[in-house]
Amino acid sequence: MGYASRRKDTKIAPYHRRNAGEDRMRAVIGLVAVAAFAAHAQTPPAAFPARNVPATFFGTVVDDPYRDLEDVKNPDVMAWAKSHADFARSQLDSLPGYQGLRSRVAELDESATASVGTVRLDGKGTLFFTRRGARDNTLKLYQRDTKGGETLLVDPDDWQKETGKPHAINYFAPSFDGQLVAFGISAVGSEEASIYVMETASRKRIGEPIDRAQYPAISWRPDSRSFFYWRQQKLEPGMPATEKYQNGRSWLHVVGTPASADVMVAGPEVTPRMQVRRTDFVFVFAPPGSRFAVAVVSNGVQREAAMYSAPLASVGKPDTPWARICDFADKVTWSAVHGDDIYLLTYRDSTRFSILRTRLSAPDLAKAATIVPASERVLVTLQAAKDGLYIEARDGAVKRLMRRAWGAQAALDVRLPLEGSASLLATRQDVDGAIVGLSAWTRAREIHAVNRAGKVTNTGLQPLGAFDAPTGLVTTEVKVKSHDGAMVPLSIIHRADVKLDGTNPTLLYGYGSYGFSEDPNYQAMRLAWLERGGVYAVANVRGSSVYGYDWYKAGYKTTKPNTWKDFIACAEYLIAQNYTTSARLGILGGSAGGILVGRAMTERPDLFAAVVPLVGVLDAIRAETTANGVPNIPEFGTVTKEDEFRALLAMSSYHNVKDATAYPAVMLIHGVNDVRVDYWHSSKMAARLLAASSSSKPILLNLDYEAGHGIGSTKQQRQRQVADYYAFLLWQTGHPEFQRH
Template identity: 40%
Template sequence: MKTSVLALVAAAASLAAQAQPSLPATPKRPVTDTYFGQQVTDNYRWLEDLKSPETQAWFKAQGDYTAQVMAGIPGRDSLINTLVRYDALKAARITGILRRGGRYFYKKTLPSENVGKLYYRTGTTGPEVLLFDPSTYAKGKSYAVSYFLPSEDGRRLALGVAEGGAEISTIRVLNVDTKKLYPESIYPSWFGVSGWTPDGKGFIYTTQQSGDTKSMNMLLNTRSLYHTVGTPVAQDRELFSRAKYKQLPIKPEDLIYVTYSEDFKYIMGNLGGVDRRMNAFIAPATELLQPTINWKRLAAPADSVLGSVVLHDRLYLLSTKRALKGRILVTDARQPNLKTATVALPMEKRKIETISAAKDYLLATLNDGLNTTAKQFSLRTNRWEDVPLPLTGSAEMQVLEPTSNDCLLYLTSWKQPPTIYTYNPVTKEAKVSPFDTPVTYPGLADLVVEEVEVPGLDGTPVPLSIIYNKKVKRDGRAVCFMTGYGAYGISADPYFSSRTLALLNQGVIVAETHVRGGSEKGQAWHKAGMKTTKPNTWRDFIACGEYLVKNGYTSPQHLIGEGTSAGGILIGRAITERPDLFAAAISNVGLSNMLRFENTPNGPNNAKEFGTVKDSVECRALYEMDAFLHVQPGTNYPAVISVGGMNDPRVIAWQPGKFAAALQAASTSGKPVLMQVNFDNGHFTEDKKVAFRNFANMYAFALWQAGHPNFQPSPVAVK
């Protein structure tokens, strides 16, 4: 018996060795930099040159290797089929609903379609009219609509079209009545159209110097311009830029955009980016086309304003200054002065998340750290009232058009698929919208949701959401998929995902961590996970993993950790600090080499969140959060799949690439380290066929390495 088992193992190993491709070689070419007296060696600096034929060949070889490994994982194709089947259960996915001139505009994607098409209908029950199909935009190429905005009369539509999963788009203009495109096209524009003039003759948009996602000029010195439909783009009028308004504190990395106020009486210019605090100016809308706009300060970053709306010449501001969970201030829009602003809604236990304006109401959403509530302020009665939400979970309020009181409510939770409601603040009634497409998914009734607080490594209570099928036993043998983010003050509010459901219905426990760096507990929670306090982010994640193990949900042999984008810091540093805690890790388009992030197109703006190498204290913090530089040779690392998109304008592909290269050279665990390269993808993609493949690959790899029985190779029979 013993001999037959050994023979079986040997035969399986031999077969695996013959079937598996060889891992591409990655030469080390050390480059040493000195930061404030500290030397740092980078063995893979050469991978940063994405235009080098050698680097391109390396990424292709890594991608080919990963694709071959993926093809051999049992359960991968079945998982893709599950995602396709779940997608087909919903009759259509409708997003981006806007009403202008009595017409409702929206994007709709059918189960049989990879990307959405643009439609409109007159009224909620009028016949549906197809406006734009991106699949017919250019033969032999794959395009998607990245954004769209109708004119106020509903007769024209500005839209962005992007190729190959990219986000850098070309602005086109559509005549709604004839469904024909106007001849002009504007490229490049990541941030698109921010507003039409009330007469519908032209629109405001933001453009940048380059559409090359590998160019350091891509996001430097952006500009806001005005375009009159039917005129040459070269004649567009510059509204707001660093070059034109040298007297204003505009930095090269600021992302510039101009919007109208809700009543079209004012225009607002904002210096945006990853810092959510407004750095904004205001002027009368009558100055839009004047040679020079007399911009007045609306809010500086020190004012900690996170949102603003105008109602009847009153400027309402959501500010966290001296109120870390937010309060709403009000001042005169004609002469804004935050020093003399009065309090319209004081801070309370719940943080104020958003404000918006209908014709006669100010609307606000609030959050207790998990669930959303809402309030409305009537200009007629001068009173705040609670908005009765139909469901508990995450809620978003959207005013259909600022000249009316008609609103939409979007509601979802861990177990509730997104549902669209119409809401009337006058009657306070919410009804399921005609645009909602109800769906019934398998397994929802069997799901259990637990909300707990876990002691962080420093004793701070960290919220943790745990979702699983009621049949799963807490004996430490279940596979657990634990994910986190923790950046920019973005909270992990409850949401429904059919991709997550595909895991849950295979007996996987899903754990959503609410680590510091988000804002679940207000702005203090964000500040406790940025720059010098960033280690709290991954250490909170580690604490959540330890809790799940200690309480029998899973074990280190079955724990998967995942982080996406800025969550790459979280997962990268979690596995380099506690490699023993995880069976597998997914770094999905993850930031992994923070000391070099400023050397990427999206890096300078992100220094506001993570820090700069130009400051000695912040430079040290960047080194601490750099997963690539914390990879140590001779360490038993978990299995890792690192993912990069070659069209990604946010996280350049060499960030996850260098991390994968370092792990492949350093790990002594014998577990695989893969670099998945998406040549038809960016940071993400709307294309369902590509997205399903991408996520199925990541999940199947991690489930294989975490011991899920449906993803293990079959035993080899030996006679």
């Protein structure tokens, strides 16, 4: 599972054996916690006592003065973290402009009539989708028939009423005939989903839930009464947390029978005809309209996958005759099935990708036909429908939609009503057309249906709200020269009346991992920043794939420094062009984007006024000791290999903090229930900065005890988080409404 949430708890290893000195340290922490809680909320909590736990890798000694904060179950550590969370909350709540900003963020967010998440189709063309209404706190699952009638199927609030805890729908899949829907639901942002099955006509739940089903890998069989799913292994007492995502398997479940009767169909030591490591994930799919099943083998984070095919009727029986379609070395990153054919998106011949076709009955990649050749555009993804193959393609700052009709000789552009970002939301191999999301930097996403004739119709699933198409905003697309001459795309959004005089509070955002690119998107809450004269800038640094696979690999493991150096170049550009100054520039990055903003700050602390790492990866050296750290080794590296250790040390913000350095203001935001990035990344970084920074600027640890990585957060949690980081940045960039006098 990637640190990011776009693709598809860690219980920390037990506190190591203590000696008398450690017992004294625990007593000190206890006194610190008591003192902090006794103090007024505006009094900064005491520092956490440093106790270095050095480690040596390939002759290099790596210090770790706040290793004790990893023991998040230790009562003293918990008390210290809570005291800092309370202090951060008091600091934000007492800012003069905070309450007004938070009210405005809520008003903007709730102005939208609806916000749609995932969309799926059944074999009759019925739409299934998650949507959050204007007054809803969570996404709910609905069904819309071909005549437009809608039915509410799953409301997470029902689970909250039963348990007292907020719940969220993680994923769902309708059966072929639409009479059943399987869905995963989890509590308090944990992503620890259990699968439920519901009759769509009666809303009656069938059978018992299936736990340990974190991934959205449900695939119904044509009988509409059974499905494949992936399940992680059960951690037995004494097993380390790093085993959590290893040795998982795919299963076949028949609706109405207990999970104990399910048949194991793929996984390590299950399918001898596949090459599957203990750390691999194997997902089995039954594509509509095909006689074959497809198994996808992934390591969890890399885009490349190995794939196998077998007759669908043979899956679940002894010695299923799986035939290899492609291996990791074939550089295939996506696929779609139509009948007996599989279409493969690959960068084998071009880093901008091409599409190949081979047969599922006798796959042979060496003889595969090129269906869509490489071009200047970057092919992003593909989906099959009854009328053709639909393809997303990135063309500079625009993402377009193409279709290659079955039997046609070329893929042609679908004419769309908006030039910005086109994203494929749903197709189905036995249904004509596609469901597509269209958005831009200054216009919210609307959901359209494309029919076989190429006609595009607004579905009305997500009507524009009062603030979803604002006027008076300007978007500028530029390319910024980085440290080595690479040209980095930078998108800049602001009010048309903003003067380029260097006085504007500016927020620079970036990510730069897993090949994820920042496509044009709109969020009404962003207006709360822009209305106050703020500039909002988004950098597509290396590590994204905005220019294809080579752009991604130029910000990966040993080349990772390019990501924050590109980001620094974009910051310098904004200053040079008089958008802002270093005293008015803040940066924001989430999850793996924590590497980006953390290292930009530690390399150039003079360049920024404020930094917000959001659920950030900040201690890259210790990351692989966590449950989700192991699956991320292919993306970032391991300390067991010298070149990768040195790359991890270079990208670890925590280990690059220097004593007696004037660091900018920092607010570290984290959900305590995060299963992707353990929250001790933020607490360790906070402790280190508090000890090292020679400036008087605040270091805040902002923790949410009912949130995780952001997946499953309620609307109110999202609103508060956005208000928190906007207020913090406006405070630290000198906006007059947010200054204490």
